Amino acid sequence: MNTIWADMRDGIDDGLMEEAGRILQSGGLVAFPTETVYGLGANALDPEASAKIYSAKGRPSDNPLIVHIHRLDSLDPIVRTVPRKALVLAHAFWPGPLTMILDRSSLVPSSVTGGLDTVAVRMPDHPVALSLIQAGGGYIAAPSANTSGRPSPTTAQHVRDDLNGRIEMIIDGGSVGIGVESTIIDLTETLPMILRPGFISIDMLRSVIGEVKMDPGLHSEDPAFRPKAPGMKYRHYAPRAELTIVEGSEEHVRAAIDQLARSAISRGLTCGIIAADEDASAYHAGIVRSAGSRAKEITISQHLFGILREFDDLGVDVIYSESFDTPQIGAAIMNRLIKAAGHHILSV
Ligand code: AMP
Ligand code: MG
Numbered sequence: 001m002n003t004i005w006a007d008m009r010d011g012i013d014d015g016l017m018e019e020a021g022r023i024l025q026s027g028g029l030v031a032f033p034t035e036t037v038y039g040l041g042a043n044a045l046d047p048e049a050s051a052k053i054y055s056a057k058g059r060p061s062d063n064p065l066i067v068h069i070h071r072l073d074s075l076d077p078i079v080r081t082v083p084r085k086a087l088v089l090a091h092a093f094w095p096g097p098l099t100m101i102l103d104r105s106s107l108v109p110s111s112v113t114g115g116l117d118t119v120a121v122r123m124p125d126h127p128v129a130l131s132l133i134q135a136g137g138g139y140i141a142a143p144s145a146n147t148s149g150r151p152s153p154t155t156a157q158h159v160r161d162d163l164n165g166r167i168e169m170i171i172d173g174g175s176v177g178i179g180v181e182s183t184i185i186d187l188t189e190t191l192p193m194i195l196r197p198g199f200i201s202i203d204m205l206r207s208v209i210g211e212v213k214m215d216p217g218l219h220s221e222d223p224a225f226r227p228k229a230p231g232m233k234y235r236h237y238a239p240r241a242e243l244t245i246v247e248g249s250e251e252h253v254r255a256a257i258d259q260l261a262r263s264a265i266s267r268g269l270t271c272g273i274i275a276a277d278e279d280a281s282a283y284h285a286g287i288v289r290s291a292g293s294r295a296k297e298i299t300i301s302q303h304l305f306g307i308l309r310e311f312d313d314l315g316v317d318v319i320y321s322e323s324f325d326t327p328q329i330g331a332a333i334m335n336r337l338i339k340a341a342g343h344h345i346l347s348v
């Protein structure tokens with residue numbers, strides 16, 4: 001298949017957007033930018049179209065998709081009821097990086113929800129995404145536009161690297177703003193529960209709906225605590241290299257990573273280091289990549305997945321990363337990093 005490359009970095013191209021809408025309405029796949037990561041879209045109300053997402057990504061069929069809408073009126077038909085807290089959250093954070101789990105109506109095919117009776121819904125905060133959802137008929141199922149198991153794409157080129165020739169169109173909207181996937185909140189139980197941390201932090205959620213808990217299965221290695229979002233059980237975001245997170249005081253971390261890097265290199269391994277801007281100049285061995293500044297935490301989430309991909313391309317064997325437990329997005333950054341590291345954390 002020839003994948004059409006639609007350049008919309010400088011704004012929406014009406015002709016190409018019409019074509020993207022036709023592709024979606026006739027059951028094809030279009031990758032598109034959102035404010036979090038690039039998504040791989042299909043018509044959510046067409047079970048055959050959504051099935052193509054799973055095969056293009058190599059995604060396990062029990063891992064449900066998020067349904068993207070472009071206006072609040074679209075919510076009612078796809079859910080059984082709209083709880084009051086969902087409305088409050090929608091008014092506070094939509095369009096934006098918040099996905100809500102609600103009971104689904106019969107309009108949503110069960111192939112989209114991985115057989116679950118609930119549906120994940122989000123309204124993204126990106127003009128290209130909103131326009132595409134409208135052009136595609138109002139309901140676009142879209143997971144991240146990566147091959148399953150690879151870090152999520154934060155540029156259109158990342159999408160091309162994974163999916164070229166397997167999907168009808170890639171819309172280039174430039175680099176994304178946030179760089180980690182949306183916060184997922186489950187509103188189907190008495191107490192709202194975060195199934196995946198993202199840019200919208202637990203404190204931001206609590207400030208509008210009161211008590212919110214974190215899924216106890218999220219960071220547990222104990223099989224008795226399975227995460228509730230099916231996708232969170234996979235070793236996602238996995239780079240090819242073995243990744244270790246080093247945590248402790250700044251000084252100890254710098255010394256430990258420097259020594260680990262030198263030791264790896266002396267064993268003939270190619271070594272990558274992920275550091276904050278503030279520390280990058282302290283490392284003199286290995287391939288050092290500065291994720292961003294601790295003082296401007298969004299710069300770290302923006303660059304993290306791209307660095308993991310770059311290290312793959314460079315054939316890096318081992319990666320040592322600093323820990324980035326920053327105030328707002330730190331929980332999301334560390335959730336992705338810990339999964340990428342397969343829980344390999346070294347405290348110094
Ligand atoms: P992605 O869009 O690739 O970030 O994947 C969507 C995420 O949402 C995955 O982790 C899914 O498991 C999760 N998800 C989607 N629908 C549901 C649902 N109905 N209940 C729980 N988690 C869901
Ligand atoms: Mg994904």
